[in-house]
Amino acid sequence: MGFKGELLVCAILECETMEEMLSSMEKAKEEGADLVELCINSMSFSHISEVEQLLKQRTLPAIVSFRTFCRGDSKKTCLQVLQLALQLNVEFVEIELEVASNVVMTELMNKRSNSKLIVSSYIQGGHLSKEKLGNLVTCLQCTGADAIKLVVDVVYITDVAPVFHMLTHCQIPLIARAVGDRGLISQLLGPKYGAFLVSGSLGGNSIPGLPPLASIKQVYKLEYMDVDTKVFGVISNPVGHSKGPLLHNPAFRHTRYNGIYVPLLVDNVKEFFRVYSCNDFAGFSVGIPHKEAAVECCDEVHLLAKSIGAVNTIVRRPTDGKLVGYNTDCEACISAIEDALRERRITNGQASHASPIAGKLFVLVGAGGAARAMAFGAKSRGARIVIFNRNFGKN
Numbered sequence: 001m002g003f004k005g006e007l008l009v010c011a012i013l014e015c016e017t018m019e020e021m022l023s024s025m026e027k028a029k030e031e032g033a034d035l036v037e038l039c040i041n042s043m044s045f046s047h048i049s050e051v052e053q054l055l056k057q058r059t060l061p062a063i064v065s066f067r068t069f070c071r072g073d074s075k076k077t078c079l080q081v082l083q084l085a086l087q088l089n090v091e092f093v094e095i096e097l098e099v100a101s102n103v104v105m106t107e108l109m110n111k112r113s114n115s116k117l118i119v120s121s122y123i124q125g126g127h128l129s130k131e132k133l134g135n136l137v138t139c140l141q142c143t144g145a146d147a148i149k150l151v152v153d154v155v156y157i158t159d160v161a162p163v164f165h166m167l168t169h170c171q172i173p174l175i176a177r178a179v180g181d182r183g184l185i186s187q188l189l190g191p192k193y194g195a196f197l198v199s200g201s202l203g204g205n206s207i208p209g210l211p212p213l214a215s216i217k218q219v220y221k222l223e224y225m226d227v228d229t230k231v232f233g234v235i236s237n238p239v240g241h242s243k244g245p246l247l248h249n250p251a252f253r254h255t256r257y258n259g260i261y262v263p264l265l266v267d268n269v270k271e272f273f274r275v276y277s278c279n280d281f282a283g284f285s286v287g288i289p290h291k292e293a294a295v296e297c298c299d300e301v302h303l304l305a306k307s308i309g310a311v312n313t314i315v316r317r318p319t320d321g322k323l324v325g326y327n328t329d330c331e332a333c334i335s336a337i338e339d340a341l342r343e344r345r346i347t348n349g350q351a352s353h354a355s356p357i358a359g360k361l362f363v364l365v366g367a368g369g370a371a372r373a374m375a376f377g378a379k380s381r382g383a384r385i386v387i388f389n390r391n392f393g394k395n
């Protein structure tokens, strides 16, 4: 198992017992993982022989990792585990940068046979500049590792951009992961920037920032992604509820369009568009609570959206990169209500071409961007409108 060719999908396994590790490995296999990361630091074992048994019984290629900060007994046990993994020729052995400089480990690294060595660094604390990350990557590369790994704790989705930059520019294979919900795109878009491996979580075992294995394989089909893949997504907060990825990704494939549609957990829309400004970020749906703020981010706004004061769709015009905002909520919602009323023959006694909403009392619960679109549409059809909202100010 190497670094070239097909994208590798890795299931991260953090289990307490050997039995759980082995059964999770089987599940990972069923869900389509190519390999597993066995986080040995998550296990409680009384003797190293238990780890030996696990490694010998593995049914998928593995990365053996042991994070020292997680455990008090750490450094000594860590060295024991990693030495063992190297002796047993486990496919990949991951060593933290601080441990890699340990004399014993350096000797072992030099004597390694079939295992590939990954030297890793875990970085806490949000925004990291390209320069800082670049220096760290240089340190990691200097260890003589076969591959390096960066796990970065991000605060905002915009903090993932330097990670993409590293993926593009790193000279040896790089595994990169941004931790937390706002880091999810590091895995979903990683292959566009050259990632050879993406990580996922097992079904029913969600880890923030990791896509479920099943969605990597069935929804996003990351194995088809390349440098030309256009990025689309739903900008929202929260975003996990959106059905957008389930709808758009199959449609892209059906029409043989090289695109991906991802959830974008955004805190500040303006900042998002400032950072992800290249033409490859081609189009966006806009959800709660950003529909009104997003108007200000557009270079041009369609007349209807301007009148409503909210956009739910933004297209980046390929010819000049300008952002053009639209509102499809208004017509979509109003015409769906009209269709339903007509189907049930609920009319207002007027001519059949008149809207069945005309003259009716239209009750809106909420006064956000989507509600604005519906109020506008209902009013334009001649309805009377009542708005219920938590505060009066927005009505």
Ligand SMILES: O=C1C[C@@](O)(C(=O)O)C[C@@H](O)[C@@H]1O
Pocket (backbone or CB within 6 Å): 234, 236, 241, 242, 243, 244, 285, 286, 287, 288, 312, 313, 329, 370
């Ligand atoms: O309101 C919605 C739903 C949505 O935000 C979503 O969550 O997928 C996408 C928007 O375009 C649409 O207007």
